[in-house]
Amino acid sequence: xxxxxxxxxxxxxxxxxxxxxxxxxxxxxxxxxxxxxxxxxxxxxxxxxxxxxxxxxxxxxxxxxxxxxxxxxxxxxxxxxxxxxxxxxxxxxxxxxxxxxxxxxxxxxxxxxxxxxxxxxxxxxxxxxxxxxxxxxxxxxxxxxxxxxxxxxxxxxxxxxxxxxxxxxxxxxxxxxxxxxxxxxxxxxxxxxxxxxxxxxxxxxxxxxxxxxxxxxxxxxx
Numbered sequence: 001x002x003x004x005x006x007x008x009x010x011x012x013x014x015x016x017x018x019x020x021x022x023x024x025x026x027x028x029x030x031x032x033x034x035x036x037x038x039x040x041x042x043x044x045x046x047x048x049x050x051x052x053x054x055x056x057x058x059x060x061x062x063x064x065x066x067x068x069x070x071x072x073x074x075x076x077x078x079x080x081x082x083x084x085x086x087x088x089x090x091x092x093x094x095x096x097x098x099x100x101x102x103x104x105x106x107x108x109x110x111x112x113x114x115x116x117x118x119x120x121x122x123x124x125x126x127x128x129x130x131x132x133x134x135x136x137x138x139x140x141x142x143x144x145x146x147x148x149x150x151x152x153x154x155x156x157x158x159x160x161x162x163x164x165x166x167x168x169x170x171x172x173x174x175x176x177x178x179x180x181x182x183x184x185x186x187x188x189x190x191x192x193x194x195x196x197x198x199x200x201x202x203x204x205x206x207x208x209x210x211x212x213x214x215x216x217x218x219x220x221x222x
Contacts, residue, residue, distance in 0.1 A: 022118060022134040024109035025155035029054040031107065033177035037063055039170050039212040046074075050174070051186045052107050057081040059106065060186040061211060076210050077189060080105060085205050086189050086196065087213065095193035101204040103140060106172075107157060109150060113138040116147065121158070133158055140206070162208035170212045 031052040038045050048063025057080040064073045075088040080102045087096040104110065113136035122130035132152040139145050149159040160172040205213075 022115055022152060024111050024113055024136070025150060026109075027052070027054070027107035027150070027155050027157060028179045030181050031156075031177055031179060032182055034175045035061070035063065035211075036173045036175075037170070037211050038173075039167075051181055051183070053181065053187055054107060056187060057105070058187040059207075063211070074213055076213070077187065078205075078207070078210060079187075083204075084198070085210055086193055088190065088193065090190075093190075093192040095189065095196040097193070097196040097198045098202055099198065099204040100210075101206040104146065104207050106160060106207045108155070109134075109136050109148060110138055113148070118152070131158075146208070160208070164208075167209070167212065170208045172208070172211055 031050075033050055034047065035050050036045065036047045044065060044067065046063045046065035048061060050062075051060045053059070059078040059080070061076045061078070062073070064071070066072075075090065077086040077088065078100055079085070080100065083100050083102055085098045085100040087098065089095065116135040116137050118132065118134050120130035120132055124130045124132075133149050134152055135147060135149045137145065137147045144162060144164045146163070147159075147161045148157065150157055156177050157174050159174070162170045164170075
């Protein structure tokens, strides 16, 4: 009798929990994973690795792309607590120091985001066949729009999308997330960056423009 009562209470709690509307969430504090970035309205695709430190508000992104006979790599360190982004060129041992717009922290759902809907990636027919996700939408202060899809359990980012009338669509897909960091040194700039000066009269980078900068690099090389 007691077991039946316990199971009944558990079922009611489960129904109540699943019936609640999803709320904005924060990803785990330390993450490492893979990314695929689609920019220039789908004409350019790159892939790479991202390391994320929520405690220090830091993100390191390394991504690469092949475009015809060009192979291009971009290494970026985003220091949100300093509002600074470093674009690191290892072959030339030079750095660009750029202002960073901290409005959008990529590994959480902003409080002012609106819930678009909840969906399963795959199937909900059986345990283990699908992934329950929530999709959120919102606007930047300049009226550019974004959408972000996070897992319901664990609050891991799946897809992040940004639209700007000037640059078009940028879509970032993530995979193979691991909780923790493989190399804490990722969040320190190399010594040759010490001499870099903050570039003036430059529009502050946000997460999407930084991740889409590889497309701009390719265009400048053509």
